[in-house]
Each structure stands twice: as structure tokens, then as C-alpha cells.
Amino acid sequence: MTAGATPLLPGATLGVLGGGQLGRMFTLAARVMGYKVVVLDPDPNAPAGQVADIHLKAGYTDATALLHMANLCQAVTTEFENVPAQSLDMLAKHVFVAPSPAAVAVAQDRLLEKSRAQEFGCDTAPFANIEDEGFLVNAWTRIDGPALLKTRRLGYDGKGQIKVDSLDDLVAAFDHLGRVPCLLEGRLSLKQEVSVVLARNPQGEIAFFPVAENRHRQGILDISIVPAQVSEAVAERARDMAAHIAAGLDYVGVLAVEFFILDDGRIVFNEMAPRPHNSGHYTLDACATDQFQQQVRALAGLPLGDARLLSPVVMVNLLGDIWQPEPAWDRLLAHPGVQLHLYGKSEARPGRKMGHYNCLAASVNDALVLAETTRTELGIPD
Numbered sequence: 591m592t593a594g595a596t597p598l599l600p601g602a603t604l605g606v607l608g609g610g611q612l613g614r615m616f617t618l619a620a621r622v623m624g625y626k627v628v629v630l631d632p633d634p635n636a637p638a639g640q641v642a643d644i645h646l647k648a649g650y651t652d653a654t655a656l657l658h659m660a661n662l663c664q665a666v667t668t669e670f671e672n673v674p675a676q677s678l679d680m681l682a683k684h685v686f687v688a689p690s691p692a693a694v695a696v697a698q699d700r701l702l703e704k705s706r707a708q709e710f711g712c713d714t715a716p717f718a719n720i721e722d723e724g725f726l727v728n729a730w731t732r733i734d735g736p737a738l739l740k741t742r743r744l745g746y747d748g749k750g751q752i753k754v755d756s757l758d759d760l761v762a763a764f765d766h767l768g769r770v771p772c773l774l775e776g777r778l779s780l781k782q783e784v785s786v787v788l789a790r791n792p793q794g795e796i797a798f799f800p801v802a803e804n805r806h807r808q809g810i811l812d813i814s815i816v817p818a819q820v821s822e823a824v825a826e827r828a829r830d831m832a833a834h835i836a837a838g839l840d841y842v843g844v845l846a847v848e849f850f851i852l853d854d855g856r857i858v859f860n861e862m863a864p865r866p867h868n869s870g871h872y873t874l875d876a877c878a879t880d881q882f883q884q885q886v887r888a889l890a891g892l893p894l895g896d897a898r899l900l901s902p903v904v905m906v907n908l909l910g911d912i913w914q915p916e917p918a919w920d921r922l923l924a925h926p927g928v929q930l931h932l933y934g935k936s937e938a939r940p941g942r943k944m945g946h947y948n949c950l951a952a953s954v955n956d957a958l959v960l961a962e963t964t965r966t967e968l969g970i971p972d
């Protein structure tokens with residue numbers, strides 16, 4: 591199925607696999623533009639289901655539900671990379687699916703994504719594949735130094751990875767991760783972490799959002815600072831690498847690419863997400879077009895919007911840890927530069943992403959001060 595020659599205009603029906611916060615923000619953006627939206631997610635309380643025209647409450651491999659979705663929609667996208675490959679393949683037989691199942695498959699597997707990134711000219715951390723315990727000694731010999739063992743699939747927010755400093759560590763870590771296929775990666779000395787979020791439409795047009803600098807806490811994104819505090823040359827190189835990946839995969843949709851900037855100044859590909867990204871949430875308030883509207887435009891085969899930054903911004907993630915009781919939002923909103931986004935999740939759990947807010951200010955420094963002040967008021971730990 592192809593799209594692109596004939597754009598899908600408002601009034602058409604778009605589908606999204608997955609009903610989490612990313613699906614919710616996609617759905618809201620699509621509805622603002624006049625599209626109808628079908629969400630597939632088994633959870634009756636899914637954040638995107640609350641705001642969709644139709645919420646199909648079924649599993650991601652439910653063939654009847656997938657066929658129903660294909661019949662209702664003119665194009666379908668996904669909000670999470672771990673959607674079963676066969677579900678995307680099944681949908682793609684009946685309806686335009688973007689990003690393509692092949693591109694999503696690359697992003698699902700750390701070995702594939704790093705190998706493809708190298709083919710597209712990106713540096714990566716040194717890595718060795720581990721299929722089973724027979725690979726451990728060779729992998730350790732290859733990396734031979736401080737390393738991280740990561741599961742090849744299903745890792746996110748720092749989950750599914752363990753620091754390793756010896757062959758004994760590696761054996762124990764592999765056991766701990768359930769002896770599933772893994773990647774052993776050299777542990778690099780990071781100066782900064784940045785991400786490039788871009789959109790590419792079926793015509794091959796690319797629009798870049800400004801590079802974001804990302805800081806994590808306990809493996810989870812804590813804040814994004816935009817513009818990133820990096821040189822223009824570094825930003826240019828990061829955009830260039832992300833564009834090579836997008837073009838190389840003939841990618842359609844919003845793509846997020848995470849890079850490490852090393853102490854020696856090198857830029858290294860870490861991973862990509864075949865969808866809008868937490869580090870792109872600042873675009874909701876600080877860019878002329880946000881990442882979700884861009885996702886709608888790319889999926890519908892429309893021209894992409896202007897991704898220009900309108901204001902310096904710091905995005906702060908809100909995790910369930912501070913929900914005891916739910917924070918006093920009136921105090922947060924007493925700061926006029928703050929824009930609050932909550933995802934409609936009724937149950938707060940530690941580490942669960944409940945929302946975020948964007949701090950807009952005249953300079954990055956002022957935005958950082960606003961972020962710090964409000965984080966302290968909310969009791970977010972440093």
C-alpha cells in the first residue's frame with residue numbers, strides 16, 4: 591500500500607496502534623486538524639482511547655480487530671516500537687502503514703539499529719552480539735573494558751541493561767537478564783546526550799526540530815533543554831546523521847535519534863525511536879509546528895510544517911513518584927511561562943510518566959532557572 595501521490599485530507603480517518611500518551615497527543619493533533627482517529631489498545635482506560643473517535647479495545651495481535659482497523663482507516667501509524675511485527679505486516683496488506691514495518695523492525699532491535707546506523711555513516715559505541723552463553727567469552731574479548739549489557743529487544747528508559755566490568759560480571763548479568771539475546775556495548779565517557787527529532791513525508795521531504803539536550807534520572811528522561819548547549823557544527827553533524835538514517839530506511843513519519851557527545855567531542859549514535867519522542871515534547875509549546883502535528887502531516891502525505899523554535903524552552907517530565915497526593919497544579923501554573931500537559935492516567939506509580947511541562951523563557955538560562963524553581967516546588971528530586 592502506498593500513499594503520497596494523493597494526500598489524505600482532513601475528514602479522513604487515521605489509526606494509531608497503542609493508546610499511551612504518545613498516541614493521545616497524536617490523536618489530539620489529528621482531531622484539531624479535522625481528522626477522525628481510531629486507536630487500538632487493549633486497556634479500556636488508555637490515555638489515547640479517552641480522546642479518540644473510536645477506541646478498539648483489543649490485543650495488538652487480534653486479527654479481527656486489526657482487520658476492522660484497516661477497514662476503518664486510510665492510514666495507520668504506531669506510537670510504540672514494540673508492536674508485533676506481524677501485526678504491522680498484516681495491516682500493511684490492507685492500508686497504508688507508516689513508518690513501514692521494515693523500519694520499525696530495525697528500531698526494535700539494538701543490533702539491527704546499530705548495524706544499520708553504521709552503514710549509514712554513523713559512529714557507534716563498540717558492540718558485540720550475544721545470542722546465547724556461547725557468545726560471552728568472545729564478546730568480552732572484543733569489548734575488553736567497562737561495558738553495558740543490554741537486551742537487544744524491549745529495553746527502554748534504562749531497563750534491560752546492566753553495567754559490566756569483568757567476564758564474571760558479564761556471565762552474571764546475562765543470567766540476570768534471562769539469557770535473552772543481548773548486545774555488549776563499550777561504556778563511553780559521555781559529555782552530553784542529545785536527540786534529533788525529524789519528520790519525513792512520503793515525498794522524501796525532511797523537517798528537523800531543533801536539537802535537544804537531554805538529562806536523565808535513574809535511566810528516565812528528566813529534562814530536555816532547547817536549544818541544546820552544543821556548537822552549530824555538532825548540531826549540524828547530528829542532523830546530518832539522522833537524515834541519512836531516515837533517508838536510508840525510506841522512513842515516513844516522525845523519527846527520534848539519540849546521540850552521545852563524548853568527552854573527546856565525537857558524536858556517537860545510540861538509538862532511535864520510530865515515533866515522536868519524549869525529548870520532542872518541548873515542540874508542543876515552543877515550535878511553530880509540534881512533533882504530533884508533524885506526525886499527522888507525514889502520515890497523511892501532506893507538506894511538513896515549519897519546525898522552527900519560537901522560544902527557548904526546558905521540558906520537565908512528571909513521574910508518578912510525586913503524586914502523593916497529586917501536586918498542586920495551581921502553584922505550578924502561577925508561573926506564566928509554564929505550560930502543563932497531563933496524560934489522563936488515573937493510577938500514578940513510581941517511574942510512570944504522568945505528564946510533562948514546558949518552561950518557556952527569553953533565554954535558555956532563564957528557562958533552566960524556571961525549571962529548577964518549579965522542580966523544587968513540586969518536590970522533584972535532583
Ligand code: AMP
Nearest residue numbers: 715738746747748775776777778806861
Ligand atoms: P539506552 O537505553 O541505550 O538509551 O541507555 C540509557 C542510558 O544509559 C543512556 O541515556 C545513557 O545515559 C546510558 N548509556 C547507554 N549506553 C551507553 C554507553 N555505551 N556508554 C555510556 N553510557 C551509556
